[in-house]
Amino acid sequence: MFFSSGESEKKGKEVIKNLYYFSENQMLDCNQYIIKDSNSDKLALFDTGNGISLNGLFKGMEKFNLEYQNITKVFLTHEHVDHVLGLYPLFKALKNGPPEIYAYGETAKILEAGKKAQICPDILGINLDLFGIEIFPLNVKNLVNSKEIKLFSEFTFQVYYTPGHSLGSICYYDSNKKILIPGDLVFTGGSFGRYDFPGGSLSTLITSIKNVNNLDVKYLLPGHMGISDQGNQQIALSYRMIQSISSFY
Numbered sequence: 001m002f003f004s005s006g007e008s009e010k011k012g013k014e015v016i017k018n019l020y021y022f023s024e025n026q027m028l029d030c031n032q033y034i035i036k037d038s039n040s041d042k043l044a045l046f047d048t049g050n051g052i053s054l055n056g057l058f059k060g061m062e063k064f065n066l067e068y069q070n071i072t073k074v075f076l077t078h079e080h081v082d083h084v085l086g087l088y089p090l091f092k093a094l095k096n097g098p099p100e101i102y103a104y105g106e107t108a109k110i111l112e113a114g115k116k117a118q119i120c121p122d123i124l125g126i127n128l129d130l131f132g133i134e135i136f137p138l139n140v141k142n143l144v145n146s147k148e149i150k151l152f153s154e155f156t157f158q159v160y161y162t163p164g165h166s167l168g169s170i171c172y173y174d175s176n177k178k179i180l181i182p183g184d185l186v187f188t189g190g191s192f193g194r195y196d197f198p199g200g201s202l203s204t205l206i207t208s209i210k211n212v213n214n215l216d217v218k219y220l221l222p223g224h225m226g227i228s229d230q231g232n233q234q235i236a237l238s239y240r241m242i243q244s245i246s247s248f249y
């Protein structure tokens with residue numbers, strides 16, 4: 001059923017100047033974020049969705065005069081299928097050449113190897129063939145040694161390694177603009193990422209949430225559900241929730 005909705009437009013919102021949010025609009029998809037270079041119209045994309053939703057993203061971008069052919073950089077939060085599968089059709093759709101792809105540690109390794117079983121673990125119970133997307137090895141820039149990412153002229157992100165949901169999970173944090181892009185570490189409304197996938201761990205997830213709880217965050221831009229401009233409050237809520245759950249173990 002949800003496969004047929006793939007073409008539908010992703011709803012967008014300009015969060016702050018030159019930073020856009022496109023919300024997930026089907027099962028097994030993710031929120032996506034775009035940063036625009038005010039000087040050149042170049043675009044950076046955070047997470048690629050499930051691939052089927054890619055045309056919906058492109059349509060949503062049109063409303064904001066964002067031309068998808070200008071995507072030159074892709075930043076990934078982690079290695080899961082709903083965040084990375086869009087890489088492959090995107091790679092083919094960009095006529096000016098492939099984008100630079102950035103990921104951390106295990107995520108970079110998995111994408112470089114092009115291993116289907118790790119991108120879509122059996123536990124998800126999803127037959128990747130249904131997506132009709134071919135996975136192939138990609139050149140990926142590993143962020144393991146990157147302290148800082150300068151994105152065009154206005155944004156500077158630091159990379160925080162935040163495992164617990166997956167081995168390759170990171171957060172992107174801009175301390176000047178107080179933006180956190182946490183992938184599936186924390187969500188709004190007190191939610192947090194699952195820790196029962198391969199490489200996941202509840203205690204590690206708690207430590208990672210504790211670490212980002214110390215950051216000064218206004219804009220919380222997670223991989224699923226809504227966004228918030230009360231970032232610190234939301235992260236603190238997730239931290240309290242996960243602590244209360246862990247006390248049952």
Ligand SMILES: [Zn+2]
Pocket residue numbers: 078080165166184
């Ligand atoms: Zn995930």
